Amino acid sequence: MPTTLFDKLWELHEVAVLGDRECLIYTDRIFLHERTGSIALRGLEQAGRDVRAPGRVFCIMDHIVDTRPGRGDVTLVPHGREFIEATRHSASRAGIHLFDVNDPRQGIVHVAAAEHGIVLPGMSAVCPDSHTCTLGALGALAWGIGSTEAEHALATSTLRVSRPRSMRVNLRGETAPDVTAKDIILHLIARFGSQSGRGYAVEFAGPAIRALAMDGRFTICNMAVEMGAFTGLIAPDERTIAYVSSTKCAPAGPLADLAAAHWRELRSDEGAGFDLELEVDCAEISPSVTWGTNPEQLAPISGVVPDPDAFADPRKALAAREALTYMDLSAGTALSSIRIDAAFIGSCTNNRLGDLRAAANYLRGKKIAPWVQALCVPGSSAVKRAAEAEGLDRIFRAAGFEWREAGCSLCFHAGGESFGGKRVISSTNRNFQGRQGPGARTHLGSPQTVAASACQGYIRAAET
């Protein structure tokens, strides 16, 4: 019987059926970070329980750690040190892998997990972090959990999971040359809504997905959670296999061929039935930014801020009205007339080497507007080194960007650095109220859009 990619992944990890939809699912890899992993490790300690398979648990400092050069345990986040030290202590006690503050393998957990090959196609991976779905771009079953669930995974190597339904989003046709992976996923969230994926594992398919480099595929799956999805998935292809085969943890020797043969089976069979299939015509997608406080509140950069009264759904109208008040915008304003105070290139959504290259390509020989504060924060220490080897850091610096150490940084305001009160063009994933600081007004867009807007001082697409 033809089977979906998701069904194959689920069945590969099914230890037991517990109830109607609930199964005991095996977790091949567990990731933790100092913000939510520390409390999970402590909870386990307090309950007197051991980590069942410590060799397959990886803890990485990314959320609270500073990104200023010369960083250490002391952070701009008040009490940040407590999180770092508690995490280090618990990790060493539990005997799990730890990529500490200045470890060369350090990075945002979802970036590091992929680039070192810790997660490979077909594996299951969990982390108490909603963007764990990023790794679905490898054809892995990866999803975000809470800290209590993380304790369960650590203690048992399994989780009790209610089986999600399967959805496939088919992208028809090709995208215009100036459309990035970020524009695609933002478009899907806006088109179908920020809870359209609720209860589903969403497979992204079609020639426009196949055409994306791995970095773009990570961007797509990263924001599946912004559709409310359990996870996002992209079937592995030769590009995926080449990517993972070049990583440090790739299977070697005879196992390499065995693994590759397994990975090539990980796709939805012709005729496989999904609970829901959606279609999108790529010709409808253009470079876009958000204007509101939820990622679904999106418009093309060439467009205007919509009129809340124009929404047929009264809830969406209410949300739009509240968003515009917070964003200090009025209906009909051209997006390209919105002046920005800050520009941020970073986060697990958009700070891999391909993202930095794309932004640097625009910035070469240009300067940011004098009133703009601009930051570039690589996704991992490895991405940072690779970018520096290509001289990208010099381009960012010459343009007026700060060049930082790897971490989550100002994707969210944790009490330290802040975009409070500022209007920010940001390559991140969430434009929620106060996300980047009290009163910060966030416009989400691609790294290219952030670069172009930083230079113009107003929201701009890279091509205009």
Added chain:
Amino acid sequence: MNEKVFHRGIAAPLPRPNIDTDAIIPSREIRRVSKEGLGEALFAGWRYLAADSREPEPDFILNKARYRGASILLAGENFGCGSSREHAVWALKDFGVKAIFAPSFGGIFFNNCALNGILAIELEEAKIRRLTEWVELAPRRHQLEIDLEARQIRWREGEAMRFGIEPARRALLLEGLDSIAATLRKKSAISAFEEADGKRRPWVYQLPDV
């Protein structure tokens, strides 16, 4: 009777859709590696006049006298979307919230609620609207009664409104099961899975040489 099974309390409407976990508890309010004492930080961005103050914002619903002591939220769709931070649930619990009704919830938040004994119940929007309209007339007198055993809310003049809940979730809330202990009883099934899977996918079990 166990409070989880049967709860009676003041309900506060929060109808705005997509209330995210950053709104429920801003990251800057998470100051300790601890689950305790987070109630003060609940909805901090809306509840206080400024980020660095604890002076109540009089217009925020939970600060209004008529909703003081609210323990039930009548929320909008996609409540608890966004970040997986379980601190959002710990803050709600510490504040005294026992139950949340919404047309839909963020998936991770939904699971986190059940694991912490908070009743997160999906209820059609029309039903929530009816409850809200009734509650708003006199929040302190028009309290809601939740009977998880019978899967119903009792409201005006004892009228019952049914709600649905997955059996596993209901059992977890009713019995407060230690799910780790329950899973550890399946240790032999887990080991058997690993042994078979180790032959099928040996590379998964080799410790990565990172």
